Amino acid sequence: MTERLYYDQTYLTKFSAEVTAVREKDGKTEITLNQSAFYPTSGGQPYDTGVIGGAKVEDVYVAPDGEVRHVIDGKLNAGDAVDCEIDWARRFDHMQQHAGEHMLAGAVYRLYGGNTIGLHLGADMSTIDVTMPDGSTHLTEEQIYALEMDVNEQIHQDVPIKCWFPDEEELNALPLRKAPTVKEHVRIVAIGDKEMVACGGTHPSSAGQIGMVKIVDARPAKGKMRLGFVCGMRAFKDYQMRMKVSDQSAEMFSTKVEKLPEAIARMQENISALQRELNALRREQALQQVAGLMENAKEIGGAKLVCGTLPALTPDALRELASGLIEKGGVIALLASPKDGGGYLTLFARSADVSCDVGKLLRQASTACGGKGGGKPDFAQGSAPTDEVIMKAAELLAE
């Protein structure tokens, strides 16, 4: 069985080993070593990469028989003596995220009685799923700040992180945060005097090396509370990114970062006021245009056919205008109005004393022009890529 060197020598990056077995699987070479410092994917922490005997390591996993298998891009033979090196930047990043997760899970448990179910160490942020005693899936901003403060204070105190294999008697007496999932060779990690739990992963030797833990997301997920967080260099890079974005935004508003929400709220108010004003002007303009359309209306089967493309109107304004048109009786109105995002709103309506089915007419004309829509025999709405749909409907009506 492979001796797992990372248990006791977390900072070991270079080592020599002997290839004990080689097999081909799915076109890849998988090898086992007599000893290995490569961490295999487990407990939510991804595998280590690096080099074994000149071959790139593409995956490391634990086989059902407990062996550590290394998937490599290259050829090696059983019995080969190989020099190995781990990609330390990747591993140390994983150690920071992993140890940060322990501290966060410990703090959620101590402060709020929340039980952490799973860790997912992602490429950008990591997440834990927490079951709260009252089943809630939400933490207040103050509760999140309290969690972050608890964890980061211990990081600043640089509390020690220790890992060891206790014997059964010692294990039974330890105040673990949760019961171990394995029965034998239980490995314990203790972070300062506030977190102690079974874990086979890799951790730095003291909390100071985690640098910082920052919660960046908190939301309900599958009935649990999911906390997203970043640690170490990831937290620093996240800070850099957020500063860049907030500084740029503040400059655009000619204000300070802390005044940004105020400036954005003000701009939103201005936009709403302008939008209301614009809508009123467009409605006014449309009303004038409608008067002209009425004058030029064609007689068709005893009714007046009013058709045309109006200015950009809200759906409500377009409906109101059409209702006004058909109110006096004897009118068929076929109207289009450009939409802000492109394309046209379409609205067909007729007076109660006219007998054609504008719902059917809109469906037919829309289908012919790549649009969609429908409605009742006297009132129908839809959308179309162009306003040709009006001409098409007038043609259909004439037939």
Ligand SMILES: [Zn+2]
């Ligand atoms: Zn751990």
